[in-house]
Amino acid sequence: MSLEQKIADAVNTYIGAFESGDLEAIMGIYADECSVEDPVGSPVKQGREAVREFYQGAMSMGVKLKLESEIRIAGNEAAFAFTGSVDLGESIMRFNPIDVMVFNDEGKVTSMRAFFGPTNSSTESK
Amino acid sequence: MSLEQKIADAVNTYIGAFESGDLEAIMGIYADECSVEDPVGSPVKQGREAVREFYQGAMSMGVKLKLESEIRIAGNEAAFAFTGSVDLGESIMRFNPIDVMVFNDEGKVTSMRAFFGPTNSSTESK
Numbered sequence: 533m534s535l536e537q538k539i540a541d542a543v544n545t546y547i548g549a550f551e552s553g554d555l556e557a558i559m560g561i562y563a564d565e566c567s568v569e570d571p572v573g574s575p576v577k578q579g580r581e582a583v584r585e586f587y588q589g590a591m592s593m594g595v596k597l598k599l600e601s602e603i604r605i606a607g608n609e610a611a612f613a614f615t616g617s618v619d620l621g622e623s624i625m626r627f628n629p630i631d632v633m634v635f636n637d638e639g640k641v642t643s644m645r646a647f648f649g650p651t652n653s654s655t656e657s658k
Numbered sequence: 659m660s661l662e663q664k665i666a667d668a669v670n671t672y673i674g675a676f677e678s679g680d681l682e683a684i685m686g687i688y689a690d691e692c693s694v695e696d697p698v699g700s701p702v703k704q705g706r707e708a709v710r711e712f713y714q715g716a717m718s719m720g721v722k723l724k725l726e727s728e729i730r731i732a733g734n735e736a737a738f739a740f741t742g743s744v745d746l747g748e749s750i751m752r753f754n755p756i757d758v759m760v761f762n763d764e765g766k767v768t769s770m771r772a773f774f775g776p777t778n779s780s781t782e783s784k
Binding site: 536540571572573600601602603604605606607608609610611612613628629630632646647648649650651652 | 662666697698699726727728729730731732733734735736737738739754755756758772773774775776777778
């Protein structure tokens with residue numbers, strides 16, 4: 533399988549893992565040495581333990597993701613725009629990041645950075 | 659004006675400058691020290707002269723850009739998805755990058771990286 537195909541598979545696994553609440557599937561796309569900066573500008577989570585803790589938090593909030601458009605793959609990196617949503621009971625919170633992932637030669641993620649800020653989220657009543 | 663507003667203005671100026679073929683407007687968003695990696699994985703154009711040459715080439719091809727969705731602004735960086743198109747006479751070539759720009763404190767671009775690959779372009783007959 534080409535690196536490009538591995539990268540596309542990893543991103544699709546990532547998006548789908550939120551739907552099914554599968555933390556192990558998320559951790560499965562990450563390399564042994566990995567970091568997450570989410571959002572960009574916040575402290576970087578370094579290493580699998582810190583990364584797992586971060587996603588565990590997202591999972592417990594019931595975050596769901598939906599790709600907005602095609603995955604951009606260039607060299608050993610990928611960028612993709614998506615919408616995240618969290619059901620807050622009376623309302624739904626949405627946020628619209630662009631994630632950039634860097635992959636190693638085996639197609640595992642060594643770094644993820646999530647681009648979004650105050651202008652990229654909203655809350656609406658159900 | 660907040661840095662966030664300066665960043666949003668710079669990105670909109672950038673997109674609009676292709677429509678009007680305004681090379682100076684593009685160079686106006688870049689800092690004195692700047693680099694462009696377009697696409698990601700290709701040799702980096704370092705410095706204003708190399709960057710200008712790159713955009714001069716794009717302008718001479720008549721490249722037009724259209725934002726696909728909202729600009730993501732996080733800290734001093736921005737990411738945005740867009741479609742580029744080039745009129746080839748009998749056909750239209752489209753490419754769909756996500757650009758990531760890093761800004762200095764004055765809101766000028768110090769680095770631009772364009773994420774797109776073979777799966778992110780197509781050519782269609784008119």
